[in-house]
Amino acid sequence: MKKHPLNRRIRLAGLAMAAGTALTAGAAQAQDKGSVHLAYVEWSSEVASTNVVRAVLEQAGYEVDMTSLSAAAMWQAVATGDADAIVAAWLPTTHADYMERVGDQVVDLGPNLNGTKLGLVVPAYTDIDSIAEIDENADAFDGTIIGIDPGAGIMSLTENVIDAYDLDEMKLQSGSGATMTAALSSAIKNQEDVVVTGWTPHWMFARWDLKYLKDPKNVYGGAEQIHTIVREGLEEDMPEAYAILDAFHWTPEQMGEVMLMNQSNDADPYENAKQWVEENQDLVQEWLPES
Template sequence: MIKHPLSRTIRFASLAMVAGVGLAAGAAQAQDKGSVHLAYVEWSSEVASTNVVRAVLEQAGYEVELTSLSAAAMWQSLSTGDADAIVAAWLPTTHADYLERVGDKVVDLGPNLDGTKLGLVVPAYTDVDSIAELDENADTFNGTITGIDPGAGLMGLTEKVVESYEFEEMDLQSGSGATMTAALASAINNEEDIVVTGWTPHWMFARWDLKYLEDPENVYGGAEQINTIARQGLKEDMPEAYAILDAFEWTPEQMGEVMLMNQEEDAEPYENAKQWVEENQDVVEEWLNG
């Protein structure tokens, strides 16, 4: 798997320290409580959850820094202490290799979301129903499985699919989550067949009629969870932030609300997260007082 260099990280400065007399007290409180650094992968699900957690931590008085990384670099930054936490660990299958490598340097806080799924996805109108049928129908899909970023655990599993099913005509093409959904949209608009690497929760299932291909070899495994993982020492350094991260848990439906907001034209994930947090204070209070 390709490890994206840390120099390609995308850093978003916290807005908690915006100048203004009215925010002075809040800024001072944030300074006193310190800064929490969250790493994440550019999956629409993780963009949603990480920005929501950012907004909640800021409500509690913390400054928050976000860094977008490949999956491999995200786990590495957590193990070295460059990141404080992630809410983007897909377990027990997708990120199993990463957890195995750094497990003694991180703390698993358990699931923040249940009910995930991974696999190969096609439009519902596609005649093919099983991964085992793909190679013999390669012409239908131009011999291509449209994937996401090469550092993603899902891509590693899909490479195993290519090997396990002994594909000779089908190749895995890497890209990004955005290029994958763009290709899917184009194919569906033209009523063409396409097979993509997919996962639940994802907004594409709300927008289009899709189906997972059966996986008789069970390479992708069963349903997964998304876990929160913290660096060692965070509980001692920032016990309140640690407690909030530990209490954070929501449903695929709640995540889906934020993900759909993020698909609107000119959407700002951080602004949408703040809006969702403001409108769901009953849920947020459970995390803050968990």
């Protein structure tokens, strides 16, 4: 059933407030094509990709609203029709629980990026090379694995890692992507050991010399993909927007360019996305339907 746009916008705003965020209205003027509502999670990769998709949809004449939510709320918003799409679904492992819960209520358009990876990350100078070595070196890491927001899929996987490898001397500390990279930056500056939850693509691999710890039990799984998920009925309601979302696909290197642009102190992810879209029109044209 098609949701009334105003009611849907009200529900989205309520979800965003519950997540401690605000609804950001698209600045571009729509050309009577309607409004597309994008939900996303506050990871640097998803901030980059969602803003790029926003800029492309606006170029095509849509108004775009963006709502930052927890991963669980993001999936639920698409399932209920309160959001039109996400380009932030990490599958098949990280968001497997969410897909299992609402997969029959959404439409999976397939991967928009291949070659992702999850795991525990340490500075390259750290002596250990495997997760199995962490517990016997717990003191070097202050007995702590630095994580991100507690609702993230990588956090539940890391809890499984702690159990699977009997990391009895370690605890998982939740926080955010920003607090995780701040802890990593501080440790590297002081040549200290630190272990954090990490994923590729992420700008931290371009900034510092890092390494993934080997995961011989394969708890984190192999390489993943980031999928585009849309609400049921979007293809019938807004076929051109659906086609753009379906065509959207880029590489970790291209995503990394945008993520690095967003790391300066005065960075505006939306403005950076618009700039990147302007500078990469050959690729963008592949995402836009033929006129």
